[in-house]
Amino acid sequence: MPNPRRYTMDNQAVLRRIFRELLHVSEKDFGDNLSPSSVPAWDSISHLALYHALEQEFGVTFSIGEILSMDSVSAIKCFLRNKGVEFPEAPE
């Protein structure tokens, strides 16, 4: 069973890096609302690469239901939080 990263200040930075490297999303464009429709490079192949990178970087395993429901950054954070990976709460 993988050992998830419980908390580091860097989790948000890791997520940003994954999106920058795989989906070419710049720092200034990164946000919780990003989705396949708003990111041109987020296609079917990129989605495979994305979930594998998330599993490796955060030491978690996703179910097929979670993989098929990853339709935004906020959904990804939600699934990661459920596995013990912490992110700063979005400002109200």
Next chain:
Amino acid sequence: MKLSVLRRKQRSFRNLLRRRDTQGLRESLSLNLSRWGMRRVDYLLLRCRAPGEEIPAELPEVELSSLTPEDIPACAGIEGKSPDVFRRRLESGDAGIGIRLRGSLVGYAWLNRREAIIPEMNVSMPLEENAVYLYNGVIREDLRLRGLYGFFLLHLLRDETARGISVYAAVDPRNRKSLGTHLGAGFEPVGRLRQTRIGSKIVFGPTWPT
């Protein structure tokens, strides 16, 4: 447009084609065709001989298997096409591959080992030996862009190219997600399928290297 002008244009295309003057053909077709009442459609012809290896082709609870006559109603339901379309494909010898999630059909694609046919363009092209044409890849609408088609493509390309078979596909380049998925899986552009129509009449439909 006057018919005489139209015929002169057609003769010009044919002469360029006969001389294999691809640059001339490009320039001729880069005229403002809408001004002449013509419509132009381009598809990119893609080929894969060696798929990308860096992306793991893994999706839990997703399997690939051949389509059978029992799958035809599900295929028809996914795309809203007549079941006869799929029945004819199976009868013609085309191979259908089903993408199944927990046993349920959620997508499919078809392989033709004789020729590449793009029905939207009414264009066909004989295939070289040891080649296969991938067409009509579809995923159920609510599951698109979630890795299912990418998973299928990676498996298909790795299986076929391991046996020395090239895989061809034609993609409408305006469909950026489809193009990105194919290129990401290891396809490369090898040509352009271009068709010019005047009404329902096809004037010209060649392939040439990009």
